[in-house]
Amino acid sequence: MRETWVIGAATSRFGKLTETGREAASRVALQAVDSAGIDPKRIGYTFVSNCFGVAEHQAHLGPLVNTALGIPEVPSATIESACSSSSAGLHEAYLHVASGLDDAVLVVGAERLSHLDTLRATSYFAMGADYPFETRNGATFPGLYATLANAHQKRFGTRSEELGAVAVKNHANGARNPNAHFQKEISLSTYLASPVIASPLRLYDCCPFSDGASALVVAAREAFPRPPSEPLVVRASVRSGSIADLHDRPDMTGLPASRVAGEKAFRMAKLLPNDIDFAEVHDCFTIAEVMALEDLGFFPKGEAARAAVEGTTAIDGRFPVNPSGGLKAKGHPVSATGAAQVVEVFEQFNQRAGRRAVPRTRTALTHNVGATGGSCSVHIFSRRDD
């Protein structure tokens, strides 16, 4: 396999798009290609993620995005894996490039839901769960993640104040991110005063519905040896799955797919959790960040909840987590989220993260979950050795 880099990255502001998902996807794709400094004609394939295109009557985005880039003849496909869609696209892009099939591949994730009412938007999100067994019985994602939070609390005594510290941290980071959906800090008392959505999860435990688009250019080192920005060397690109339904899992204090993907990714990268400088992990709910840090081996089981309280995972902590603000504050436009995590790594590696710059940027990990962990992607990036 060839050494494979991310050489270009771009994101829209997350929140409310005043353009269609197709327009946002095309615009951000153009920006990513521009940031890579390459002729679009060098792109060999385009992976578009767009789970809710149906809500815009548009379900075949690839040729439209490629036409906007002036490369209509380039093949494309839509790739989806619930909330881990564009990281699934990145995995395919990695393989296209690493295998030698293509020298450069475009990954785009875009989502627009804000034109729908909340009930309709919720029903779209919930299609990532198991319809007859979960959704139809009323278990949408806040309820499902609340079930996980309850199991975690019961086993490890995880306190609301600890979940709240995750929310406070990620809002503090989002306040420093001009592309974040929520750019305001919150206090622990604001968190504790917010209404319970699904016990024990409160309003501020939950990520928002966001519109947004993000894009990456993945390329072979040998084909593009001198990109204009510091590239991300893809050290690991791993996906995993697990039983979708919570009620069929022997343990609900973590996500088995995260454990499997994490172990495989560290093996592929020949690195250990201690070698990673910072991470963007999937915090659709605060409990999800806690579980991710434990499942990936950054903290022993039952010990990650304290990390935010103690400042370990703050931007200036020992191991910064979600400097972008995470899904919690940056926002969660389903298909854009996985690519956006990598955009954050790209900005951090290139000293473009402004007031949310983390101290060390030699290595980073991104962790993106589909639904309640039926799917998971983990990527590990490092700087060039030279």
Place this chain on the structure above:
Amino acid sequence: MRETWVIGAATSRFGKLTETGREAASRVALQAVDSAGIDPKRIGYTFVSNCFGVAEHQAHLGPLVNTALGIPEVPSATIESACSSSSAGLHEAYLHVASGLDDAVLVVGAERLSHLDTLRATSYFAMGADYPFETRNGATFPGLYATLANAHQKRFGTRSEELGAVAVKNHANGARNPNAHFQKEISLSTYLASPVIASPLRLYDCCPFSDGASALVVAAREAFPRPPSEPLVVRASVRSGSIADLHDRPDMTGLPASRVAGEKAFRMAKLLPNDIDFAEVHDCFTIAEVMALEDLGFFPKGEAARAAVEGTTAIDGRFPVNPSGGLKAKGHPVSATGAAQVVEVFEQFNQRAGRRAVPRTRTALTHNVGATGGSCSVHIFSRRDD
């Protein structure tokens, strides 16, 4: 790249499913794995295509299918490219195996639309077109393909009787296929008496809305050297794109994406059109079969329309086309179609095609189009040399 085979294949009957798309996908996936004679645990990745899962409230099928197979830990993704979705999945599966990443990959396409009324089903299909420029102005696929048919007629004098001969042939083939949606022959006079849907296309020029599911097991020769059935050697796996919108194309007598994919596929396989024994091509409308045969180089431009009239493309003709009955008679459950074409090649190579057996089965080509050719996949298969 490693030599890559299709070693297992299965399809449901096309038409009306009495189960959900998820159930059909799981059932047919199990059958495909069983036909490959492998332990499901050897599967490294699952690609599911299911464009209209949203119509069943279920948009994250991969983990559900894998759980049904007893392999929930295996990663999966949904891959879509309008009507060329499962051939896009086959392309990724080919790359996963050929590159050495996985020894075996499962490809599943499933669709269920029959529970929707015709207007709703039409609106789902039409999401493959360009919404603001085409669909919103009333141009759904019968109108768009009628536009292509008009251009072809104007340039080459293509006659209704010639399009009718394609319909008559494919219905004759479908009548010999126990899995076809329509298993009845039609006469040319029945064709000519059928109502005009979008001039010049009549009812019998159009494929039906079908439910259905198909699945393939793609595997490395070196990992599975002795499969129970005659494997299909993947000699070419190529995808292409083009401007989605007809009004932006300089020529409407063919599909540029088919030409590009065909040329690349023959180059990759080191074969010429004359070397191919039979083909399954994308005949969502009769004109689409005519254009495909010209675009792929099987007939000079303007000469393919006569092929069905003259019997050249009949099952016992010089070059059988769509022995399965094609989309026209076998049916067109969007996401299942691309994989189903390969199932037909598998059955033909294994002498399981009964009364629709073609005379020569050393090589075959499958051609699968997304929408009006915004996307296209071409695969070429041959027998083992040994």
